[in-house]
Amino acid sequence: MGILERKIRQKENMRTNILAVALQLVKEEGWQSLSIRKIADAIEYSVPVIYDHFENKEAILFELSMDGFRLLDRLLEKDKRKYDDPEERLRAHAETYWNFAFKNPEYYQLMYGLGMPCSSPGKAKPEFNSFREHIAEAIEGIVKDNKSSEDETCFKIYAFWSVLHGLISIVMMRCSDIDDSQMNKKVMDDSVNAFIKNL
Amino acid sequence: MGILERKIRQKENMRTNILAVALQLVKEEGWQSLSIRKIADAIEYSVPVIYDHFENKEAILFELSMDGFRLLDRLLEKDKRKYDDPEERLRAHAETYWNFAFKNPEYYQLMYGLGMPCSSPGKAKPEFNSFREHIAEAIEGIVKDNKSSEDETCFKIYAFWSVLHGLISIVMMRCSDIDDSQMNKKVMDDSVNAFIKNL
DNA sequence: TTACCTTTGCTAACATCGTTAGGTAAAACT
DNA sequence: AGTTTTACCTAACGATGTTAGCAAAGGTAA
Numbered sequence: 001m002g003i004l005e006r007k008i009r010q011k012e013n014m015r016t017n018i019l020a021v022a023l024q025l026v027k028e029e030g031w032q033s034l035s036i037r038k039i040a041d042a043i044e045y046s047v048p049v050i051y052d053h054f055e056n057k058e059a060i061l062f063e064l065s066m067d068g069f070r071l072l073d074r075l076l077e078k079d080k081r082k083y084d085d086p087e088e089r090l091r092a093h094a095e096t097y098w099n100f101a102f103k104n105p106e107y108y109q110l111m112y113g114l115g116m117p118c119s120s121p122g123k124a125k126p127e128f129n130s131f132r133e134h135i136a137e138a139i140e141g142i143v144k145d146n147k148s149s150e151d152e153t154c155f156k157i158y159a160f161w162s163v164l165h166g167l168i169s170i171v172m173m174r175c176s177d178i179d180d181s182q183m184n185k186k187v188m189d190d191s192v193n194a195f196i197k198n199l
Numbered sequence: 200m201g202i203l204e205r206k207i208r209q210k211e212n213m214r215t216n217i218l219a220v221a222l223q224l225v226k227e228e229g230w231q232s233l234s235i236r237k238i239a240d241a242i243e244y245s246v247p248v249i250y251d252h253f254e255n256k257e258a259i260l261f262e263l264s265m266d267g268f269r270l271l272d273r274l275l276e277k278d279k280r281k282y283d284d285p286e287e288r289l290r291a292h293a294e295t296y297w298n299f300a301f302k303n304p305e306y307y308q309l310m311y312g313l314g315m316p317c318s319s320p321g322k323a324k325p326e327f328n329s330f331r332e333h334i335a336e337a338i339e340g341i342v343k344d345n346k347s348s349e350d351e352t353c354f355k356i357y358a359f360w361s362v363l364h365g366l367i368s369i370v371m372m373r374c375s376d377i378d379d380s381q382m383n384k385k386v387m388d389d390s391v392n393a394f395i396k397n398l
Numbered sequence: 399t400t401a402c403c404t405t406t407g408c409t410a411a412c413a414t415c416g417t418t419a420g421g422t423a424a425a426a427c428t
Numbered sequence: 429a430g431t432t433t434t435a436c437c438t439a440a441c442g443a444t445g446t447t448a449g450c451a452a453a454g455g456t457a458a
Binding site for chain 2: 112113114129151152154155156158159161162163164165166167169170173176177178183186187190191194195197198
């Protein structure tokens with residue numbers, strides 16, 4: 001229906017349009033039911049034009065996940081500018097990560113492969129470790145007075161990330177029987193507190 | 200008399216055969232490439248007979264995940280019989296959970312939805328919370344002398360589970376840059392130690 | 399103008415998927 | 429015997445990701 005009308009409304013960057021539409025569809029119906037044909041329908045072009053801009057469906061998901069990493073990274077950078085004290089900054093990072101996950105569950109699931117195509121096990125994502133690097137900086141700042149070995153510090157970084165990611169996963173997949181999101185956040189806060197106290 | 204029983208047995212055999220073959224295929228080629236037709240091929244029957252035993256593909260995956268939960272549960276029960284001291288038992292549970300995940304990654308991924316079809320988001324699986332209940336028992340045993348509130352205890356249970364699940368996820372998805380599985384396990388041990396010390 | 403060539407977008411197909419309708423022939427029952 | 433029930437199959441439907449091949453449009457050069 002839209003093919004003729006479309007020619008009047010001009011194109012503008014088709015690539016970003018495809019991504020925007022794909023994200024929209026994912027938000028509406030979940031990434032599981034995202035299909036090339038639906039995207040084509042939504043941008044009012046035929047199917048093959050999508051393959052002029054993306055190698056395949058996985059490339060679209062990949063690009064979307066990169067957008068997610070970039071968005072998260074921007075938020076973490078803001079924390080960094082706001083807080084000088086490493087402990088405060090670490091707390092802020094945790095909060096930011098948590099909020100990001102629940103305000104953008106589609107992104108989070110795509111980024112960390114929580115219930116989707118096996119697109120995520122991507123080694124070639126540099127942004128992948130952005131969060132780890134941010135908390136690493138903060139943790140090293142807290143810990144630098146102690147005489148922690150390099151390994152110990154590295155371990156702590158993963159441990160911290162794990163608590164957050166694990167809790168988010170469990171809550172997101174409704175494994176938790178705690179319905180109250182306030183409560184869930186409190187579990188997170190408690191864990192962060194215990195972690196910091198133990199540094 | 201025996202005829203009817205034989206028929207039931209045969210039907211049961213077919214069902215378990217389908218599940219066994221499905222699991223085998225999953226181990227060989229991963230979740231993403233499991234298909235009804237491949238299963239039919241492997242059991243040397245035509246496609247529709249599978250639908251005589253399972254409502255749909257998701258039901259097969261669901262049943263497989265239940266097998267996973269049952270297997271894990273058996274291992275945790277063994278821990279329970281072996282260790283009376285709640286702290287020792289909690290450590291054993293953590294080790295068991297960790298080993299289960301890496302010895303049966305297909306099961307773990309299916310059970311906790313780590314990179315697959317969105318089949319997992321808990322559909323009234325009673326076995327789903329088996330692990331939580333086991334560690335709950337141990338943690339309550341450790342904590343019962345303290346004057347911890349019920350909420351606090353509940354939080355700690357989720358926190359403990361989160362560390363484990365989060366770390367397993369991160370390692371399984373290769374987000375971690377630690378290659379050495381010994382090292383990864385040490386992160387887990389450290390986290391468990393820190394957690395128990397803080398109880 | 400005419401002849402070419404590149405771009406742009408389409409239709410139509412291929413192979414695979416989950417799923418189901420409908421048929422056949424043997425087995426079981428009466 | 430005749431009737432029903434079981435066991436199983438072929439063939440299809442609709443949806444998927446992906447690609448081959450064509451047609452028109454626009455620019456360039458003679």
